[in-house]
Amino acid sequence: MAARVKETAVQEAEHLRQLTEEGVKSGAYIYPIRGIYYYLSHRDLWSPLTSKLVPTITTGLGVTTFMFVFTYLPQAAIMAFTSGPLAALSxxxxxxxxxxxxxxxxxxxxxxxxxxxxxxxxxxxxRGQSELVARERTVKSGGAGNVMARLGKLAGKPFAKFTPQAIIRYFMFLPLNLIPIVGTIAFVVLQGRRTGPQAHNRYYQLKGMDKTQREQAVEKRKAAYASFGIVAVLLEMIPIAGIFFAYTNTVGAALWAADLEQKGSTAPALREQAKKAS
Incomplete structure (x- = not known):
């Protein structure tokens, strides 16, 4: 039994090493950072955030107040055993x-x-992908260079609407943060691996891919998506600024999608299936 456990641990470590190496080589982790610079330099992309700023700030204040009232003392008590005198601050x-x-x-x-x-x-x-966007929504002409002004009505429902499972999974992984350093790293990695592929849900919808095609595309780039997701999660975990980074991460995901389109990186078989589906 001990030998099997050791063998499994070695295999998992090797698998993680390979994923990490593939993720680094992919360069996908750079896109959340690129998204920040691109967003700041394109003022016409700011309107969706500014229109939702007040309700999201209100939600953030409510959540933060609730968390401090009901979870601060219990977590401080637990961390007193792991962080000592720094428990209150931690x-x-x-x-x-x-x-x-x-x-x-x-x-x-x-x-x-x-x-x-x-x-x-x-x-x-x-990024010059108006034809791709036009597959799932009306694209207006003109707009005086403002791309947001050219966005018309969505042709169909957005892909992958929210399910309560996202909240459930979050609370399942939340206790990991009570373990100093290692637990927080594990939490970020798990969240990043889950949320990374979701960054391109809209892209795959625009491509007309069905569930099987999306799964194949995600499997092909699972290491890249994990590296993207980990950086994106880290940015969104920053207090107060998290809402800003949610939008810049979206910009980064779109920049990645545009690069994939320009390079023709979608697998040929998937492209053909997507054309047939459309």
Whole structure:
């Protein structure tokens, strides 16, 4: 039994090493950073965020207040055994991080999903992918160079609407943060591996891919998606600024999608199937 456990551990470590190496080689982790610079330099992409700023800030304040009232003292008591005299500060920082992440989950589910889709589509159009966007929504002519002004009505429902499973999974992984350093790293990696592929849900919808085709595409780039997701999660966990990074991460995902289109990186078989589906 001990030999089997050791063998399994070695195999998992090797698998993780390979994924990490593939993720680094992919360069996908750079796109969330590129998204920040691109977003700041393209003012016409700001309107979806500004239109949702007040309700998301209100939600964030409510979540943060709730978390401090009901979770700060229990977590401080637990961390007294792991962080010693720094338990009060460590618990406060942990609650802020948890509040930011939970605010992102709730906001994406209830408030900003449509505006994130607008941001994704607008970024694609700014990169010359108007024909791709036009497959799933009306694209207006003109707009005086403002890509957001050219976005018309969506042709169909947004892909992968929110399910309560996102909240459930979040709370399942949340206790990992009570373990100093290692636990937080594990939480970020698990969240990143789950959320990374979701960054291109809209892209695969625009491509007309069905569930099987999407799964094949995600499997092909699973390491790249994990590296993208980990960086994106880290940014969105930053208190207060998390809502801003939700939009810049969306821009980064769209920039990645535009690069894939320009390079023709979608697998040929998937492209043919997508054409037939459309």
């Amino acid at each position: 618990a406060a920082l942990l609650v802020l991080s948890e509040s930011s992440t939970l605010t992102m989950v709730l906001s994406k589910a209830l408030l900003i999903e449509d505006s994130l889709i607008d941001t994704f589509d607008g970024t694609l159009m700014s």
